[in-house]
Amino acid sequence: MSQLLGQTPSQTVGPYYTLRLFREGENILVGSGQAGRILIQGRVLDGDRKPIEDAVLEIWQASSAGRYRHPDDTRELALDNGFTGFGRAITDFETGEYTFETIKPGPVPDVEGVFQAPHISLIVQGRGMLNPVFTRIYFSDDDEANRDDLILRAVPADRRSTLIAELVDDEEPRVYRFDVLFQGDDETVFFDF
């Protein structure tokens, strides 16, 4: 194998990232007329379970038909109108709460061609974080699909619940809660891939 160039080290986004890494409306992935809108809300909590008031969350997801807006996803499935699948939210400086307004993604195949349970990829960064952490958001009303999901099955059974957003309001727009926890027995599962 040829010699690889050394990767540029990651550094924290620091306290001033909102200058560039968040613009109004970036946490809303769909237009107001979109059917099937959902809200994902939560907090990012530190090792003392204090809300981190200066974190930035980035999500990446497939369309409702299950297609990513990416040149590698050549499947002939619909992309929702104007939907990029990418969103950014910041935690509120007072309350620590973040919100995304989006749609539930459709199914996407795993490496064996079997459909994965609906999920959203999540990257969390913030002041005091030297590297991004990567995780996934699954949904509590997809019990059966979650049981068969290739990635969830790679997670120890007693930690899987940290990846599942809880349906807390069934009226449209449905509301899911998803907290990201650092440290402790209930620490969110973070992935390396």
Add this chain to the structure above:
Amino acid sequence: MSEPVIRHYGPKAYADHPPFSYPDYRSTVKRSPTHDLIRIVQTLSETTGPGPAWTEISEEDTDLTTNTGTGSPAIGERIIVTGKVLDEHGRGVPDTVLEIWQSNASGRYAHWRETEFPAPLDPNFVGVGQCLTDVQGGYRFTTIKPGPYPWGNHPNAWRPSHIHFSIMGPSLGMRLVTQMYFPGDPLIPLDPIFNSAPPHARSRLIATYDHEVTETNWALGYRWDIVLRGDRATPMDEGGD
């Protein structure tokens, strides 16, 4: 139905990156995972990413000395920062978004957070910009050299001059946010954020002064390349093991 392309990206080289917890940078202690990361296979969810879609809706905004729209130039030492975004195989990463933010020449950010540092704001400088890499992965910004500023990490702590860079890259796992430092800055060896990078990798965070980039009667030039993880299917190992 057409099958999606599944690429295979080499791992994030954690040995080249800071640890999650680096106690000299105090805030990391409670904001870092303590369980091991769980290694997963790369599915379409990991091998795709927001980079290309973000490129579609992003516009160039590469001159931070004039981009406030006030019609007056920012105060400070005008500089050019240029270089390439490469993958670890040395191939340019084209058409990807670089977003940057920085303090002004006095070391002050145009940000609403309170600071006890009585440095002036510059009404002609907000300190944000973005650029799309060209076909070779090249980028170029014109800006003001950012000033150092104090922070509360430890007594008399000062951040060296730096520019924050955020790079999307074509796949989720290539996402990188980092900071570029300036050569010869005496604050660099005192900075726990810089020092959080492993010793062998620290020099990769420091730009090089390049007189070829410097423009007569205009601006000093710095060069800085950024290296991301790469797609394993290089022309050399295709058809190999």
